[in-house]
Amino acid sequence: MNETDITIAVEDAKQADVAALMAEADAYLRTLYPAQGSFPVDVTALSAPGVVFLAGRRDGSLLGSVALRPIAAAHAEVKRLFVHEAARGCGLGRRLLGTLESEARARGVDRISLEVGIRQPQAIQLYRSVGYRDCGPFGTYRLDPLSLFMTKRFTP
Template sequence: MYSLTEISARSSELVPLIAALDAYQNALYPPASQHSVALHALAEDRLRCILVRDENGRAMGCGAVVFDDKQAGEIKRVYLDPDCRGQRLGEKVVAALETLARDADCTLLRLETGIHQPAAIQLYQRCGYGFCAPFFPYQADPLSVFMMKALS
């Protein structure tokens, strides 16, 4: 049994999850194709974060949505510990991020992921995201995939 909770981007529980995500992506992509963001460095009013905990309260996953000034947001830093993958938790994280975005009057969510992460691409497709062109601040990158979904 897992629970999803909204937390601050400054929570110490995010640190090992983000470190694991960075290590995973460092093995897949050169630095120029890594588009990570330091969540703790963003203004809290432009950001909402989700933490996944197991039945023992251990942090097992995370995700964030970063808002721009035009009722759009970007999904960032979605990660699940390998021990809890394959249980449809990714869909729950994305759904929770979409709820946070709707609550903030966001009408569009976008994301960037990498071509070497087919499970992530499939997750976002299952959640209704379609492919799109690069969006600000990104430029075309042969190792990147850009996706978006209009929120109702």
């Protein structure tokens, strides 16, 4: 799959194909973590005021998505970065994250944080490769042996 064929745009998360992609993400996470270690986020939360939802599409088909949720002044959280299995390996996750960071900067965000499960080495590698560093829990999160917390600050 050629990554230049994929467009990324801000969209409304309340779409049937978004719900289907989130169900796919949840099913994948259930293969990695016990029920008490999984914290799914539904399309309603991804459509809340202030949340920016990005969709990656090829010929109208949803291949991946990510959301940015504000958590404090100038601080936001990456939520639900997920790429459909058939679209992995073409750089879509990296492109979604880069576009999300551009959207964050345009909205005055100077710090982005995220929580990722420790059993997702590809995701952790992606985040580290673009400058995210380990940190402690933020917002309402608490320490969890299955979670890794990461953050990235933007310099002016």
